[in-house]
Amino acid sequence: MKRSRLLILYFSFLIFNLSLLTGCVREDQPDNTPINNFEALWKIIDEHYCFLDYKAEAIGLDWDEVHTTYRQRISNDMTNAQLQEVLTDMLAELRDGHVNLYTAADVSRYWSWYEDYPKNLDIELRDQYLGTDYKIAAGIKYRIFDDNIGYLLYEDFSVGVGEGNLDDVMYYLRTCNGLIIDVRGNSGGMLTYAERLSQRLTNKRILVGYSSYKTGKGHSDFSQPKAEYLNPSTGVRWQKPVVILTNRECYSATNIFIRNAHACEGVTLLGDQSGGGSGLPFSSELPNGWAVRFSASPSYDKDMNQIEFGIEPDIYCALDATDALNGYDTLIETARALLH
Numbered sequence: 001m002k003r004s005r006l007l008i009l010y011f012s013f014l015i016f017n018l019s020l021l022t023g024c025v026r027e028d029q030p031d032n033t034p035i036n037n038f039e040a041l042w043k044i045i046d047e048h049y050c051f052l053d054y055k056a057e058a059i060g061l062d063w064d065e066v067h068t069t070y071r072q073r074i075s076n077d078m079t080n081a082q083l084q085e086v087l088t089d090m091l092a093e094l095r096d097g098h099v100n101l102y103t104a105a106d107v108s109r110y111w112s113w114y115e116d117y118p119k120n121l122d123i124e125l126r127d128q129y130l131g132t133d134y135k136i137a138a139g140i141k142y143r144i145f146d147d148n149i150g151y152l153l154y155e156d157f158s159v160g161v162g163e164g165n166l167d168d169v170m171y172y173l174r175t176c177n178g179l180i181i182d183v184r185g186n187s188g189g190m191l192t193y194a195e196r197l198s199q200r201l202t203n204k205r206i207l208v209g210y211s212s213y214k215t216g217k218g219h220s221d222f223s224q225p226k227a228e229y230l231n232p233s234t235g236v237r238w239q240k241p242v243v244i245l246t247n248r249e250c251y252s253a254t255n256i257f258i259r260n261a262h263a264c265e266g267v268t269l270l271g272d273q274s275g276g277g278s279g280l281p282f283s284s285e286l287p288n289g290w291a292v293r294f295s296a297s298p299s300y301d302k303d304m305n306q307i308e309f310g311i312e313p314d315i316y317c318a319l320d321a322t323d324a325l326n327g328y329d330t331l332i333e334t335a336r337a338l339l340h
Contacts, residue, residue, distance in 0.1 A: 044284045098279055113277070123185070149179070149340075186251075187254065245331050
């Protein structure tokens with residue numbers, strides 16, 4: 001991606017300012033020692049992280065065992081760098097890209113949600129499909145292919161798009177037989193922009209999922225799930241079939257976009273399972289002043305399925321190396337064939 005992953009993490013940290021303002025976890029802090037910092041971090045996750053029960057079931061996570069294992073690596077004579085290394089390793093057990101430890105020296109992060117999987121994206125190849133005469137509307141690049149299929153690329157939901165932009169985009173593409181929306185490599189950003197685009201894909205108010213929040217310190221202490229609905233845009237809406245291209249780098253706000261769009265009629269997901277990231281992040285602070293961000297409010301799909309580890313496509317499709325060498329993007333070409 002054109003932006004560094006570190007920069008994306010900082011953007012993600014900033015965009016959830018509402019949750020940081022209303023959901024900060026601040027309690028009386030113990031003395032600043034490595035042991036106390038370790039215990040404080042473990043307790044924050046134990047009491048406020050929202051996926052401990054789910055990940056115990058899905059991946060066998062035992063948070064008490066994690067405490068036992070990592071406590072053995074902590075001593076009060078260790079350096080800050082050594083402490084951060086241990087705490088980073090402990091947080092990685094959660095397998096959550098929304099979990100970060102912020103220090104003056106570094107931002108600890110977990111990126112295996114996409115690094116352990118094929119990219120299914122060749123940016124130079126995708127740029128060949130765009131050509132040099134494509135149109136740009138705020139954060140969206142778009143064009144009409146020579147077979148009358150529309151192509152819309154949204155690379156980063158941190159880059160905004162307005163309702164007027166979307167009116168112009170949809171009006172320009174109106175004569176196309178179908179539309180490809182490519183969000184491969186989009187690791188998230190503003191939920192507002194993700195929802196704004198998905199609202200162009202429905203003519204009626206539809207149920208897209210549910211959300212809940214922690215109500216206590218127990219792993220299972222949650223509010224009753226609240227239904228989430230997608231309202232149709234009052235502007236120009238798309239009325240024909242859509243194929244959305246996905247890969248493992250589709251995360252956070254992009255994961256929610258995929259969830260919402262998939263609930264719309266005539267939408268097909270093609271590519272790889274998305275990366276996930278369905279928990280709204282909150283923040284807290286350790287005795288030494290280090291900040292920790294973590295998932296504290298889960299989202300589900302319309303059938304109350306967890307989407308923390310991603311959303312499966314309707315059609316799995318991988319980028320074929322031979323196709324790429326010959327100048328063809330397997331996912332784009334498969335989507336074009338489907339839309340015809």
